[in-house]
Amino acid sequence: MSEEQSWRLVEEGRTRGLDGAEGGTIVRDEEHPAGLRLTLEEDPARSFYALTCGVAGWLVHSRFFGSEAEVLAAWDEMQPALLELVRQLPAAGAKALDPATREAGAKLGAFIARYP
Secondary structure: OOHHHHOEEHHHHOOOOOEOOOOOEEEEEEEEOOOEEEEEEEEHHHOEEEEEEEEOOOEEEEEEEOOHHHHHHHHHHHHHHHHHHHHOOOOOOOOOOOHHHHHHHHHHHHHHHHOO
């Protein structure tokens, strides 16, 4: 099984329908064993879509969209990008004053700039 196929539903799909952190309803929520999570929220009444990604111990980042087509395209683009990002981060996690943590910070910043 490839890494891209390792994404699975968070809590076996039980998070769908719950309120999300950005004020919408969770409609899609997946995680990857590498410590990644991608959550899609929507509120059609407000034409609101939020996509929140997480890299355990490193990053939580939300993006906002005005259409379902835009957010679904972003989902498909971000899954492999998150896998690439986590490969570049120290496996031991962030440690103060560690040069590897400083380098990781630059990589995280570049990721956020790429996906504002």
